[in-house]
Amino acid sequence: MKILHTADIHLGITTYGRIDPATGLNTRLQDFRRAFEFMVEQALAEDVDLFLFCGDAFRHPDPSPTEQTIFAECLQPLVERNIPIVLLVGNHDHPVTFGRASSIDIFRYLEGQARVFRRPEVATVPTKSGPLQLIALPWPVRSLLLTREAYRRKSAAEVREVIEQLYTEYVQKAVEQLDPSLPTVLAGHFSVQGAELSGSERTSLIAHEPKFTVGQLALPPIDYVALGHIHRHQNLNPDGIPVVYSSSIERVSFREADDPKGFVLVDIQTDGKRKQTRYRFVETPARRFVDLHVDARGNADPTESILKAIARTPVTDAIVRVRYQVDEDQLGRVDMRRIRKALHSAAHIAGIERLAGPVVRERRTVIHRDNSLREALTRYIDQHEQLHPLREQLIEAALALEARLEAERSPD
Numbered sequence: 001m002k003i004l005h006t007a008d009i010h011l012g013i014t015t016y017g018r019i020d021p022a023t024g025l026n027t028r029l030q031d032f033r034r035a036f037e038f039m040v041e042q043a044l045a046e047d048v049d050l051f052l053f054c055g056d057a058f059r060h061p062d063p064s065p066t067e068q069t070i071f072a073e074c075l076q077p078l079v080e081r082n083i084p085i086v087l088l089v090g091n092h093d094h095p096v097t098f099g100r101a102s103s104i105d106i107f108r109y110l111e112g113q114a115r116v117f118r119r120p121e122v123a124t125v126p127t128k129s130g131p132l133q134l135i136a137l138p139w140p141v142r143s144l145l146l147t148r149e150a151y152r153r154k155s156a157a158e159v160r161e162v163i164e165q166l167y168t169e170y171v172q173k174a175v176e177q178l179d180p181s182l183p184t185v186l187a188g189h190f191s192v193q194g195a196e197l198s199g200s201e202r203t204s205l206i207a208h209e210p211k212f213t214v215g216q217l218a219l220p221p222i223d224y225v226a227l228g229h230i231h232r233h234q235n236l237n238p239d240g241i242p243v244v245y246s247s248s249i250e251r252v253s254f255r256e257a258d259d260p261k262g263f264v265l266v267d268i269q270t271d272g273k274r275k276q277t278r279y280r281f282v283e284t285p286a287r288r289f290v291d292l293h294v295d296a297r298g299n300a301d302p303t304e305s306i307l308k309a310i311a312r313t314p315v316t317d318a319i320v321r322v323r324y325q326v327d328e329d330q331l332g333r334v335d336m337r338r339i340r341k342a343l344h345s346a347a348h349i350a351g352i353e354r355l356a357g358p359v360v361r362e363r364r365t366v367i368h369r370d371n372s373l374r375e376a377l378t379r380y381i382d383q384h385e386q387l388h389p390l391r392e393q394l395i396e397a398a399l400a401l402e403a404r405l406e407a408e409r410s411p412d
């Protein structure tokens with residue numbers, strides 16, 4: 001049985017894009033669409049039995065009609081070939097307000113067989129190669145898993161523990177009921193301990209989320225654990241049942257410049273009671289990000305050093321950022337016009353910035369990760385005189401944002 005495993009499509013991310021006058025669409029939206037279309041073409045070429053999407057379809061829980069239409073259009077060739085589609089709700093798909101539809105609920109109405117999972121469920125998915133047993137574990141939402149009374153008196157950390165326990169027990173019970181001779185997949189959208197982030201995730205948020213161990217998920221007769229949420233492709237259990245993050249299909253940040261982006265083709269061979277799983281990662285034609293760093297300090301012609309660095313790098317069609325270091329007395333000798341000209345073939349110039357030298361950096365505020373937001377912001381404002389008149393408003397706005405993020409993470 002062949003499965004295409006993907007996640008974290010995040011349609012609607014438009015950072016480093018611009019409106020293409022020919023189509024009226026953001027260039028980044030077109031990049032994401034290209035990667036998505038490439039993936040579906042591969043699914044058809046490989047004649048897969050199932051298209052399995054493990055959450056985070058869009059950037060926001062409220063995608064635009066254009067974004068939803070593109071998502072549906074990209075899935076349409078699968079529908080036409082009668083390839084079943086399974087969609088899990090990720091944290092970015094989940095509405096903050098209880099009772100509202102998630103951003104992917106609408107795809108249930110795609111002609112054909114699209115199934116959307118928004119709460120834990122064990123399902124049998126019919127495919128042309130026979131039934132697949134599926135344990136679906138979408139993003140754990142407090143209000144879907146616990147009654148209000150059950151979590152009202154609990155701290156955030158306690159709620160997290162309860163959710164971890166619920167999911168873990170759910171998997172333990174599920175595997176006991178499954179037919180060990182059938183291909184079986186656990187599909188989830190959450191963090192697993194030990195996973196390496198890609199740089200497009202917010203580390204501070206992931207630290208407060210429910211987390212699972214490989215041992216809690218990789219239980220026989222499961223043949224493959226298909227994950228979404230963390231954007232870097234990896235197998236967390238190389239010596240046992242594969243526990244795999246597929247990777248996102250497009251880059252969103254310079255920290256992902258060197259990461260391949262793509263999806264996974266899984267093949268579960270069944271022969272009586274013996275089953276064997278193989279998988280391979282397939283790269284998508286994701287937009288290249290080029291992050292140039294030039295140290296031109298002490299150089300008589302800093303522009304020339306920057307131009308040389310650009311000439312050595314293939315910047316055509318890439319999203320490019322140039323950061324350079326120069327001394328104070330060289331500042332007047334950096335010719336932005338010539339640098340921009342050298343980058344004319346780039347898809348987008350994300351920035352040409354001077355990196356502050358160590359002298360400037362020493363005067364910067366030291367803010368530690370364990371500072372509260374209020375402490376960190378207070379220190380920052382202390383160091384920036386022009387912000388003093390706005391002190392109270394800034395702190396208030398920041399705390400409100402933090403509260404909103406907290407609510408999105410575990411909505412009531």
Ligand SMILES: [Mn+2]
Nearest residue numbers: 056090091229
């Ligand atoms: Mn996610």
